[in-house]
Amino acid sequence: MPDHVRRPHAGSEDATVTTSEQDRTTVRDADPARTEEDGAGPSRPRRALHALSRPGPWRRGRVLAAFALLLGLVMLSHARIPNGFKNLGSLVETFLPWFGLFVPVLLAAALWRRSATAVVALLLPVVAWLSLFGGLLGTSSHAGGDLTVVSHNVGAENPDPIGTARALAASGADVLALEEMTPKAVVTYERALATAYPHHAVLGTVGVWSKLPLSHTEPLDASVLQGMFGPLGERQPVDASSDSIRAIRTTVTTDRGPLAVYVAHLGSVRVNPRAGLSTGQRNAAADALARTIADEKIERVVLLGDLNGTMDDRAFDRLTSELDSAQEVAGDGFGFTWPAAFPMVRIDQILVRGVTPDSAWLLPRTGSDHRPVAATISW
Secondary structure: OOHOOOOOOOOOOOHHHHHHHHHHHHOOOOOHHHHHHHHOOHHHHHHHHHHHHHOOOOOOOOOHHHHHHHHHHHHHHHHOHHHHHHOHHHHHHHHHHHHHHHHHHHHHHHHHHOOHHHOOOOOOOOHHHHHHHHOOOOOOHHHHHOEEEEEEEEOOOOOOHHHHHHHHHHHOOEEEEEOOHHHHHHHHHHHHHHOOOEEEEEEOOOOEOOOOOOOEEEEEOOOOOOOOOOOOOOOOOOOOOOOOOOOEEEEHHHHHHHEEEEEEOOOOOOOOOOOOOEOOHHHHHHHHHHHHHHHOOOOEEEEEEEOOOOOOOOEEEEEEEEEEEEEHHEEOOOOOOOOOOOOOEEOOEEEEEEEEEEEEEEEEOOOOOOEEEEEEOOO
């Protein structure tokens, strides 16, 4: 066969050149950068323009940033939220500590969106929450105390009043206040607590058991504590067996002088879509109770009971202007008491005047839907 028609064999130079050209073509196709350099595909200026047109970390997540700022403003200005619309202000203040849960949710969304703007905006709700509740994260309690007081809404539907009474007696409380007792349960509590507490007084659904002598026990106007009419300071004769009595006052005799003890179970709160937070009866009773305590002649005062509200709620401003919360002064954490299975709010309170709270804590759960609260106080 003539040389000019002979095919190059696999080992020839022509075959090597052909293979090299194919390799370069394959590499060029696999490397976009090489393709752009050779003039194929998008140009560098066009790629740069496309990159600049995409939102950067400071332009992304503006909606998230707006939500973060709104959350912070709500916490900082909760007192300015009006109550005219379904008691919205009180509803927000009741659950205000839980607003902090929105922060990690928004932070996760901001990181997912890679939004620097949203992350920076989250500083506002973080600072707001810490300014409101940061003090509750540390330990405020300390050893000591002259008197231990305990309060417990034992629950009208408590299936084990005997067990509840024994647990409360084991707490070592010097003064024990019980609320929401049924007439049948009163007998049970009186028998179960008789050994540990030689002094007690029960009026209506509330009562006081004490290791120290009691005197001047009287009911507060039951109709007012239900928020219906009349000033609480105008005490009226009330049948002591009436289950309408929800608040009493007594004097505990101590070696350091008399201690005025109030036990109260304020009206219940209802939440529904139409009425919002229904608090009319409770609010009226709280104001009346505050006026009565303001007129109390004894310097040292303790208020124990289920107030059906948190001390962040503006409805208790008059009461908190007269008394200090033992939990806020000497407690650890929020001390949520209700519902007992998964406490979300602290509506069971120990408030004091003229004495110093040394420590405040929760007792173990009983058969009630409330957790018992305890505190030590000193003169």
